Amino acid sequence: MPLSRRNCRNTLAFVFLLAGALTSSSPAADSGSPSVSASTSTSTSAAADTASASVTSASPANASASPSGSTDGVSTSGSTSLGESQPAQSASGSGSSAAASGSGSGSAGRRSHREWATSDVDTNTATAKAALLPVNGPSPATRQETKSSDVADPVPPPPATDTFAPATQAAATASPVAQGGPTPLAPGEKPLTLAECFRLAAIRSDTLKITAQDVLIAKTQWSQAAAGLFPTVSLVNSESFQNQVRNGTAARLSVSGAAGRDYGSSTGIGATQTIFNGAQNYNAVGAASQTIEAKRQTLRYGYQTLYQDTATAFYQMLIDAGQVSILTDLVHDFESRVTELQRRVRLGRSRPADLLLAQADLASGRVSLEQEKALLNVDREMMAFLIGIPAGKIFLRDEAALPTAANIEAYLRDINFRPDLLSQLATIRATERDLSSAKGALWPTITGDFNWTPLNDPKNTQQWTATFNVSLPIFDGGLIIGRINEQRELLRQSQFSLESLQRTGDQQVRSAYANFNGSAAQYLQNRQYAELSAMNYNAQLDDYRHGVSANLDVLTALQSYHSARQQLHVADMNTRLNFIKLHVAAGNAPTGSDAVTTVTSAPIPSAGKTMAP
Known part of the structure; x- marks a missing residue:
């Protein structure tokens, strides 16, 4: 039926009032009210819980990218915008929710727009505050405010015991092989030092045994040459x-x-008796004596070469053992990181992509660990070949302090006393005596024969005779001259070899000196790098726990920290090895009776910091 003017006016007033009430009940009506991101739920408390879970699941990377900063992993802005969707209000909620749905009491329908807005702002502000609680749990004041607003507590804080311990500078600079390597020693087992390994290698070396026999052979040759100086007496x-x-x-x-x-x-x-033959016998004895000296110096050089080979195998095994130890720590840290991220993903505080990245880094670390273990097993077999101990029972430890080198001129002066140079010098002297002996064949040869025959049958009044013979070569087809020329060319060849060894020794000393100084400088720089990496990792880990840093930053800092430890360990071992190579190049490494003594020196200063044991 047609409506009267009064009824139309009342109807329009009711519609406008209802529309105003519905408009003021929306959080978007007030630009200063926060908007909480949450999925649609059936109660205000559930919406608050969902909003809190959605906020805490924001990644640290997104939090750090916020233009207005971040607080405990939650991105904030001037409008406190935390999401995109609006929470649904239930018809069974508070008085403001009932009024918004149109099913509340009559008094609620007569509330002004300002009252509706004020009521909804208070409710939404309480919900937003609950969502903005810190990651590690709300403060007492905030928790009291949350409970008073009937909003559920946020995600519970993490356990008190953290499975991922921070790095320390002492751990960053400590040697990973200070206790014998990654494999613990069994009761009664003793780690081997470089001196002990060298002693065992010298006993076992076949090369040294062969060279020692060369010395004995040279001595027998000297005996044969010396026999020519004495008369021959016979019955x-x-x-x-x-x-x-x-x-x-x-x-x-x-x-x-x-x-x-x-x-x-x-x-x-x-x-x-040979009375005179151009001093051929005398020169032969001198040449044999120099040959013995050359063989002895060759034996000494063999000891030094074996010392360097043993030291190379020794420190290479320590390098790989340290790498295994460091990579084991890296894998353990990655496992702890994965465990922590799994918990955070279940709670909605981290993204699944962060967990997958950590798991990929863990798998890569395990691959590197297995590679280093294989290299370590190869090093053990090499050391077992040198010292004759089963590979599974070899445990090494370097007890010497980090050395320093003297001035390079001191090592250059020692070049003239290198065993290989002394051996070549003795060879030159022996060749000179051989040349003199060859020239003596041009001189006359005088011999004397004496016979005494006391027993004759039939008897004879003549009982002894003495005969002197003199022979002078006149023509032999150039045989003597050819031998002289041969010895002269051999002498020149030996002299060229000595000059070559001197230049090579000078170059080896300078190169070894440069390598030692370079490795020592790298050690100092890597030590500082390891300390700073530990500090950086601790800072990144602390920032991540407070929602300032991203998971990728933590993983990068962790890898950088362990990489710095690896570089420091390699530089430490290379410095010790290069110091030994420097002494071998200079010719003053342990040999023979002093084979059980290692070359040590004062430790390198570490820029005002105490070096780890």
Whole structure:
């Protein structure tokens, strides 16, 4: 039926009033009210819980990218915008919710727009405050305010015991092989030092045994040459038989000088002495003496070479053992990181992508660990070959302090005392004596023979004879001259070899000195790098726990920290090895009787910091 003017006016007033009430009940009506991101729920308390979970699940990367800063992992702005959707209000909620749904009491329908807005702002502000609680739990004042507003508590704080301990500077600079490597020692086992490994390697070395036999052979050759300086004395027995021919018919045997005898005998002593032969025998003895010295120096050089080889295997095994120890720590840290991220993902505080990134880094670390373990097993087999101990029972420890080098001129002066140079110098002297001996063949040779025959049958009044022989070569087809020329060329070759060894030794000393200084400088820089990496990692971890840093920053800092430890360990071992190589290049490394003594020196200062044991 048609409406009267009064009814139309009342109807329009009711519609406007209802529309105003519905408009003022929306949080968007007030630009200063916060907007909480949450999924649609059936109660205000559930909406608050969902909003809190949505806020705390924001990634640290998004939080750090907020233009107005972040607080405990939650991005904030001037309008406190935390989401995109609006929470649904239930018809069974508070009085303001009932009025917004149109099913409340009559008094609620008569509330002004300002009263509706004020009521909704108070409710939404309480919900937003509940969502903005810190990650580690709300403060007492905030918790009291939240409970008074009937809003559920946020995500519970993490456990008190953190499985991911921060790094320390002492741990960053400590040697990972200070306790014998990654493998713990069994009761009664003792780690081997470099000196002990060298002693065992020297006993086992086949090369040293062969070179030692060369020394004995040279001594026997000297004995043969020295025999030419002495006379040759021998016991001589002579038995003679002859026959007599008479008128073309063979007669019975007779002894010369005794008519009618066919047999004679004489027994005596004969001696032969070389009086002069151009000093050939004397020079032969001198050449044999120099050959013995050359072989001895070669043996000393073999000890030094073995010392360097043993030190190389020793420190290479320590390098790989330290790498295994550090990578084991890295894998353990990644496992702790994955465990923490799994808990955070379940609570909605971290993204699944952060967990996948940590798991990928964990898998990569395990691959690197297995590679280093394989290299360590190869090093153990090499050391077992050198020292003769089963690979599974080899545990190494370097007890020497980090060394320092003297001035390079001191090492250059020691080059002239290198065993290989001394061996080549003795070879030159032996060749010079051989050349003199070859020239002596051009001189006359004088020998004397003496025979004393006290027993003669038949008896003879002549009992001794003395004979002197002199021979002078006149022509032999150039044989003597050819031998002289050969020895002269051998001498020149030996001299060139000595010059080459001197230049090579100078270059080796300078290169070894540069390598040692470089590795020592790298050690100091890597030590500072490791300390700063530990500090950076601790800062990134603390920022991440407070929602300021991203998970990627923590993982990068963790990898950088362990990489710095690896570089520091390698630089430490290389410094010690290069110091030994420097002494070997200079020719003053342990050899022979001092093979059990290692070269040590004062420790390198570490820029005002105490070096870890």
